[in-house]
Amino acid sequence: MTKYWNEPKECMTKEDKDQLQLERLQETLSRAYHNVPHYRRLFQKQGIDPEDVQSLRDLANLPFTYKTDLRDNYPYDMFAVSLAEVVRIHSSSGTTGKPTVVGYTRRDLNTWSELMARALTSGGATRHDVIQNAYGYGLFTGGLGVHYGGEKIGASIIPISGGNTDRQVMIMKDYGSTILACTPSYALFLAETLEDLGIKPEELKLKFGIFGAEPWSENMRREIETRLKIKALDIYGLSEIIGPGVAVECLEQKGLHVMEDHFIVEVIDPATGEVLPEGESGELVFTSLTKEALPIIRYRTGDISRIIPEPCACGRTLRRIGRIQGRTDDMLIIRGVNVFPSQIEHVLLQMGDVQPHYQLIVDRVGQLDQLEVHVEVSETFLFDEVRALEETASQIRSRIESLLGISVKVRLVEPKTLPRSEGKAKRVIDNRKL
Amino acid sequence: MLIKQLSVFLDNSPGRLNAATKVLSEAGINMRALTLADTSDFGVLRVIVDKPEEAMSILRSHNFAAKMTEVLVVEMEDTPGGLTKILDILEEGGINIEYMYAFVGTKPRKALMIFRVNKPDVAIALLKSKEVRLFSTEEDIEELIHVYW
Numbered sequence: 001m002t003k004y005w006n007e008p009k010e011c012m013t014k015e016d017k018d019q020l021q022l023e024r025l026q027e028t029l030s031r032a033y034h035n036v037p038h039y040r041r042l043f044q045k046q047g048i049d050p051e052d053v054q055s056l057r058d059l060a061n062l063p064f065t066y067k068t069d070l071r072d073n074y075p076y077d078m079f080a081v082s083l084a085e086v087v088r089i090h091s092s093s094g095t096t097g098k099p100t101v102v103g104y105t106r107r108d109l110n111t112w113s114e115l116m117a118r119a120l121t122s123g124g125a126t127r128h129d130v131i132q133n134a135y136g137y138g139l140f141t142g143g144l145g146v147h148y149g150g151e152k153i154g155a156s157i158i159p160i161s162g163g164n165t166d167r168q169v170m171i172m173k174d175y176g177s178t179i180l181a182c183t184p185s186y187a188l189f190l191a192e193t194l195e196d197l198g199i200k201p202e203e204l205k206l207k208f209g210i211f212g213a214e215p216w217s218e219n220m221r222r223e224i225e226t227r228l229k230i231k232a233l234d235i236y237g238l239s240e241i242i243g244p245g246v247a248v249e250c251l252e253q254k255g256l257h258v259m260e261d262h263f264i265v266e267v268i269d270p271a272t273g274e275v276l277p278e279g280e281s282g283e284l285v286f287t288s289l290t291k292e293a294l295p296i297i298r299y300r301t302g303d304i305s306r307i308i309p310e311p312c313a314c315g316r317t318l319r320r321i322g323r324i325q326g327r328t329d330d331m332l333i334i335r336g337v338n339v340f341p342s343q344i345e346h347v348l349l350q351m352g353d354v355q356p357h358y359q360l361i362v363d364r365v366g367q368l369d370q371l372e373v374h375v376e377v378s379e380t381f382l383f384d385e386v387r388a389l390e391e392t393a394s395q396i397r398s399r400i401e402s403l404l405g406i407s408v409k410v411r412l413v414e415p416k417t418l419p420r421s422e423g424k425a426k427r428v429i430d431n432r433k434l
Numbered sequence: 435m436l437i438k439q440l441s442v443f444l445d446n447s448p449g450r451l452n453a454a455t456k457v458l459s460e461a462g463i464n465m466r467a468l469t470l471a472d473t474s475d476f477g478v479l480r481v482i483v484d485k486p487e488e489a490m491s492i493l494r495s496h497n498f499a500a501k502m503t504e505v506l507v508v509e510m511e512d513t514p515g516g517l518t519k520i521l522d523i524l525e526e527g528g529i530n531i532e533y534m535y536a537f538v539g540t541k542p543r544k545a546l547m548i549f550r551v552n553k554p555d556v557a558i559a560l561l562k563s564k565e566v567r568l569f570s571t572e573e574d575i576e577e578l579i580h581v582y583w
Contacts, residue, residue, distance in 0.1 A: 379499070386471045
């Protein structure tokens with residue numbers, strides 16, 4: 001079995017990696033400066049010459065790129081090549097405002113396929129595998145990202161895309177899928193469906209799954225692994241950077257290796273923009289090193305994680321990031337404590353609620369912040385006795401309190417009463433006037 | 435000897451009870467007995483209906499969280515000491531009552547008591563041995579309307 005897809009790159013020494021990153025960074029900066037008006041204006045305004053960047057440390061002096069920059073330059077003005085060179089366009093869903101448009105040259109697609117080939121290989125995939133690709137095909141990068149990576153390693157791809165669960169199950173069983181690629185919540189839904197149909201994991205050939213595109217937790221991982229009897233690996237990416245494959249877990253399952261020969265990762269304090277010491281949690285910022293169509297400099301992801309500096313037992317020297325802990329735009333500071341909605345989700349998952357629907361409502365009463373958590377009553381939490389319901393609410397409350405260290409109020413509410421927008425739940429209502 | 439009862443979770447806010455019972459009435463489901471347990475945040479509507487399974491699926495399809503449980507429906511004397519007689523029997527059997535609610539019908543000197551207990555089988559055997567009348571089928575419950583109401 002091949003352990004690495006590209007051993008020279010995945011296991012390069014720190015010196016070689018630094019050298020490669022610096023060369024590629026300088027190239028990227030020069031290309032962005034000369035071909036993207038936005039970057040030229042920005043650099044000139046701040047008196048920065050791309051030639052000034054002589055070491056990787058100089059990166060910290062460069063300005064950030066925000067999602068709004070992509071929106072302001074909608075659709076193609078952030079591209080560094082003409083459309084004649086662009087062979088693929090993807091775009092985000094645009095839950096808030098205009099969508100963001102991203103383009104790929106032929107070489108960009110090759111790079112992306114390479115990264116996804118590495119990702120699949122690190123889970124153990126070979127040309128003998130059958131990949132059931134239940135990520136959505138289309139404008140969303142998930143489907144085609146996995147698709148091209150799987151083709152590159154020579155595996156058999158089933159491009160089933162998302163949905164149509166009955167057919168997913170039939171194909172999984174009859175076609176002998178060995179790898180499942182989808183969102184973690186859909187993996188759980190598939191597990192449930194299999195149980196309902198009385199199909200045991202032993203009747204399937206699945207050995208691992210590669211799950212991403214939404215936040216999940218260690219609890220969900222355990223749930224997926226025991227119910228489907230597979231290894232569940234986390235994959236990270238965003239279309240602005242390239243799509244899935246920016247970072248991926250190996251079989252050690254202790255963080256996601258960042259593809260550092262193609263991207264530089266930084267972790268910054270989202271409030272000040274300062275680069276944080278290695279190991280501290282903050283906002284992930286990526287700079288592309290090889291992208292032709294859409295070079296991107298210090299992109300603010302809004303995702304919170306940390307760099308894991310220690311070497312990984314798998315042998316890869318690409319540094320790891322921890323599981324995404326939340327979003328900067330979700331983060332609440334309540335009585336000085338940082339609160340991520342994902343932490344509340346974590347508690348509810350722990351209590352057996354498989355797909356929790358909840359909402360955090362923050363108010364300031366007098367000088368004191370108050371956090372109220374509304375939780376939709378699911379079948380798991382429904383009891384005929386008021387006492388049992390109250391006990392459930394108080395258990396949720398005490399678990400959240402011990403996790404966060406602040407007092408909260410928990411209120412059970414009727415199903416489907418918390419607002420949902422385009423399938424993405426609105427998790428936080430902050431009524432504080434700060 | 436056990437009768438199906440639906441428990442429906444309701445927000446404690448104006449109109450929610452009406453919303454749930456309206457769903458039932460629009461589906462032509464008749465309620466035979468009901469009670470509402472409430473806290474400051476939420477309530478639990480407990481209801482006995484003529485078509486429990488149908489009621490359950492209709493409530494769920496209207497996004498109500500509903501659960502089916504089984505309760506004892508006991509006939510007792512509508513006279514001082516009528517309830518005591520029943521409670522004595524249950525106490526004798528070491529049975530704990532989780533909740534109960536009562537109805538007074540139009541049948542002379544009879545009342546109905548609905549019990550949710552921790553050991554229903556023991557309770558049934560004991561009550562029967564003391565010749566207490568228990569309603570055992572949904573058809574029997576029809577009497578709640580025709581005889582008692």
